[in-house]
Amino acid sequence: MDPSEVEFISEKESISIVPNFSLDKIYLIGGDVGPFNPGLQLDVPLWIAVNLKQRQKCRIIAPDWMDVEILEEKKQEEQESKFFTKMPCDYYMEITQLLLQHAPDNIPKADEIRMLVKDIWDLRIAKLRSSIDIFVKSDVTHAMLNYLTLMELNTVRPFLTKALDHIQQLRNNVSYGAALWSSQD
Amino acid sequence: MSSSHDSRGSQNFEATGDYFSLDDILATQERIPCTFQTEVLNLGYIDPSLDSSNIPKGTKLELPFWLAKALCSRRKQCVTIDLPKHYKEVYRDVFNADANVVDLHKLGPYFYRFGSHLLHFEHPESPDIAKSLLKVFQARFRDIMDASQNAYDQDMSKMTEKLDEMEKVIFFHGQKGLKDLQMWETREGEKIKISEMVINHRKRKRTHLDES
Structure with missing residues (x-):
């Protein structure tokens, strides 16, 4: 297995973030995420957290x-x-x-x-x-x-x-x- | 030990002789000292030092393993075999002393594979050879593991030139594990690179142009 595949598996782990935008609950195959409210902490999978962080949409805890x-x-x-x-x-x-x-x-x-x-x-x-x-x-x-x-x-x-x-x-x-x-x- | 277990064990051993494996073909080329037990007609040309056209009884010749195997079976023994010197007791003592310093590549690059094949002859020393092969590998394992997992981007030919072909395969697998991890840690994997094939392809084209 390639290390990047192991990393891919690890991206399912959940992590807390504080978003700075609001969005309704989103429904994904892996489970429902959200709703997002500015300033309210919530748990999301790591890959979402990293993606939002890259777009400056959240703070990771x-x-x-x-x-x-x-x-x-x-x-x-x-x-x-x-x-x-x-x-x-x-x-x-x-x-x-x-x-x-x-x-x-x-x-x-x-x-x-x-x-x-x-x-x-x-x-x-x-x-x-x-x-x-x-x-x-x-x-x-x-x-x-x-x-x-x-x-x-x-x-x-x-x-x-x-x-x-x-x-x-x-x-x-x-x-x-x-x-x-x-x-x- | 039950009889069913015995038959399975010997089956496994036979299975190591793989018809399509290049390594196996090369390993069975190794020579074994043999003594002829019968006179062989019209094959004198095998040994250039012989004057007669027949090989007399008692001639000593080095034959490749695959030939010796066919000539020396339980049913008819045209030849008796002697152990190659690397598998004799003297060498086994050397291995016992310190297997790590021995240059297995020099002792026939297919040390383990050929050694396993030798067991086919049911020589009285066979069980000792089998045990010694296992011991040698167990002793050398740590060095191979440490070298393969620690040396990143270094010239390891000093180390690998002493390894048996089988050990080399294991060594390179270890290197691959280390390289993959380093690539991941330095985030090299995220970059998109030109495929090796494309790079080589271009080069070849250029040389073509130069020639014409």
Whole structure:
């Protein structure tokens, strides 16, 4: 899957905006949105928020988790935990990326948040890599990984599936050899 | 282990010999040292150093895998095979010591694939070879993963030249994952670019004009 497809999926997440125009409820396949009233906060899907923001029609309210203190805490927790911790949002990377690109003026301390999210991402990817390595070195056939987000999975997918295919083949050889041996005895 | 499991395992192994795979064709070209157990008439020309027109019993020759496989089956053994040196115990000890420094590309670019094919001969050392192949890959995996996921826009030929063909495929898949992510992060994907084909097409036209 291409990262932009993952981003497309993440655009369904809802986010709060404050519009500066009025419009009746609009009916979409994904659900009804609105009505829009100037100055009244409401929840809309991310793609609408970004689109309205691009046309200067609204102010985006940063999600609760997009806050320096919460992210610092999250980073600390991620550092200390051996396993993956639950992220405040399944699409944290994509949403940060989109919001910081299109609405940096609506996010307080945008630069710090960008750094923190990147740090958390790097921590998690490093963790993911070392767990993959442990998984490959041990002879187990399955492992459980909780709280990985789609984007994280997506970066290792092409690599990991190929590597596991190869290992599977080599394992088949081993069991084939063992079967031969026992049949000859 | 139940018998049904056994048959499935061997079926899978046979399936790795893929008729249409170019990699497989190249891998089965690798040579294996063989000893003839019977006299073969009128095939002396295979070995230029022989004077007679027949291959006498006991001649040692290196035959490609696909030929050796046909000549050495359970029913009739025209030849017996010896293991190529890269799969012998000496080399297995080297792999055990540190698989990461070994240049698998030099040891036949299809190290794993050819090794798997070798198991077909049911050599007494086969189970050890199979285990060693798996171990070698497990040991080398971390380096391949780290290199492929970290090096962005760098020359990696120093690293890739030591990789087996199969490992190279895995490496480039890792690179692709990294590249896609970088493209997304830097928002390169949003820009509309000229297709590679169109660019090359124009170039070709120009060279045509220059020639004429």
